[in-house]
Amino acid sequence: MANEFISGFRELKNARRENLHLFGIVFVFSVFVNILMLTGPLFMLQVYDRVLGSRSEETLVALFALVALLFFLMGVLDYARSRLMVRIGARFQKAISLRVFKAELLKAKHPKLRAQAAEGLRDIETMQALTNSPATMAIFDVPWAPVFIFAIFIFHPILGWLALGGGATLIVFAILNNVLTRRRTIEMQSTSIKAQSFAEESRQAVEIVSSQGLVSVVQNRWLQMKDLSLEKGVRASDWTGFFTTFSKAFRIFLQSAMLAVGAWLVLQGELTAGAMIAGSILLGRALAPIEQTIGQWALFQKSIAGWNALGILLSKHPEEETPMQLPRPEARLTVNAVNLLAEETRSPILSGISFELNPGEALGIIGKSGSGKSTLAKTALGLIAPTTGEIRLGGATLAQYGPEAIGSHIGYLPQELTLFDGTIAENIARMSQEPNEEQVVKSAIAANAHELILALPEGYQTVIRRGDGQLSGGQKQRIALARALYTDPVLLVLDEPNSALDAEGSDALNRAIRDFKSTGRSVLIMTHRPTAITECDTLAIVDQGAIRSFGPRDEVLRSGVRNATAVQSTLVKEAAY
Incomplete structure (x- = not known):
């Protein structure tokens, strides 16, 4: 079965490979963006530990001017990488959409498949929506979470272990989110597609529906299908919402816990006030992409399902080879x-x-x-x-x-x-x-x-x-x-x-x-x-x-x-x- 579907996935990978150089540029920009993310914590550290201690206005002005320049540069790079991701999605869609459209036409030759919606085209739109969303940026930012946590270890081991434990907890919840919501999300999408297909069939056959007194019957049947779709959607959203809400609340709690532990360490003379504030900011930066990934997990699941569906579609309906051109035939x-x-x-x-x-x-x-x-x-x-x-x-x-x-x-x-x-x-x-x-x-x-x-x-x-x-x-x-x-x-x-x-x-x-x-x-x-x-x-x-x-x-x-x-x-x- 795997060999049967390998050709379609190869086409998708080839289309994605055409954008590898752009992904490389986004990666480089992400490196500098995340390095520049250290600007805020370092600025807070200098303000609390140096400026307030020395009461030097010149130092404050110089630091603030430098921070303004670095944040401007970070904003430019962040905007540039987000624009690049939008173009990656557009290029991928342009590279594969015509092939998918041809495959949908080939699929429609089969009478039993003709009534099905062109789901392949929807799958492309879903995948492009992922590249256009902030969730994609989170993928490039998540690998920097260990770097930020390591920086917190430099301030104090206790703060580092607190940050590491909080990050591990969020990752565990991300895995549970995937395991517990994947099936529910697929069921919700399936029932929604069935309801949409039935609505389209009813619309196309409106003359029969109206003339044969089928309006109420069709309405009731569609309502049942839509209610089932909504019920599945609510259940899937309940689980996704639980994990999203928990991750957000837990991250905010961890920052407060970081401040509380940091304040205790300051009282013990083991930490400076600047390090306490900087550690809290670094923790928020380390956990933010993980939280964002959990919040956008439904979109990731749809994109993964779309990728698999497209691979199967293209494999089942390979592109027809263009034969040698023959002269105009005899009418026999x-x-x-x-x-x-x-x-x-x-x-x-x-x-x-x-x-x-x-x-x-x-x-x-x-x-x-x-x-x-x-x-x-x-x-x-x-x-x-x-x-x-x-x-x-x-x-x-x-x-x-x-x-x-x-x-x-x-x-x-x-x-x-x-x-x-x-x-x-x-x-x-x-x-x-x-x-x-x-x-x-x-x-x-x-x-x-x-x-x-x-x-x-x-x-x-x-x-x-x-x-x-x-x-x-x-x-x-x-x-x-x-x-x-x-x-x-x-x-x-x-x-x-x-x-x-x-x-x-x-x-x-x-x-x-x-x-x-x-x-x-x-x-x-x-x-x-x-x-x-x-x-x-x-x-x-x-x-x-x-x-x-x-x-x-x-x-x-x-x-x-x-x-x-x-x-x-x-x-x-x-x-x-």
């Missing part, structure tokens, strides 16, 4: 003995699928819902890798092209349409930052969508927002077809392409398919509607993931194959309707 799709098994049950989804689609032809895959049509479409696109068998486009396997090239060679109109926030022109141009306006119009004309786009108030510059309802389902479908044609593909894969089209839209779709075939390119259509197979030259009837009948369109429709009866009956009923 060959599917050879393709079998696809479900990952968990190993039950067959596609069984022995074989066919060849030649240039200038359209093949219709017809079958009942759940027969495997959409899965076959995604397999033909390379979105799903077959368990056995192969798919070739123009003689080369899909893997030899790579996802980017496949996207330009194969146009895809999915059953579930998605248009992005942006203009219609940007959507047709596949959200390209430098769209080819001529190709945008050409694609819209080829999809017979040009006129309907011009009829909109702002034409191609009409802005689309998800869920705004300004476009009908049929309009979206024709715009999505134009998007599929934008890169001048050699093959079109259409999954239920006229599910939202009226008679006029279906005629426009058929004209687009006819024109596409006339240029020597091919079309693969998944459907159970008779109007979608008008331009098909060949039909394949699919049932339970296997081809039951294959041949010329009219011959297949007239055949009396027993396994195709249900499909033919559906087509006849829809045609009559």
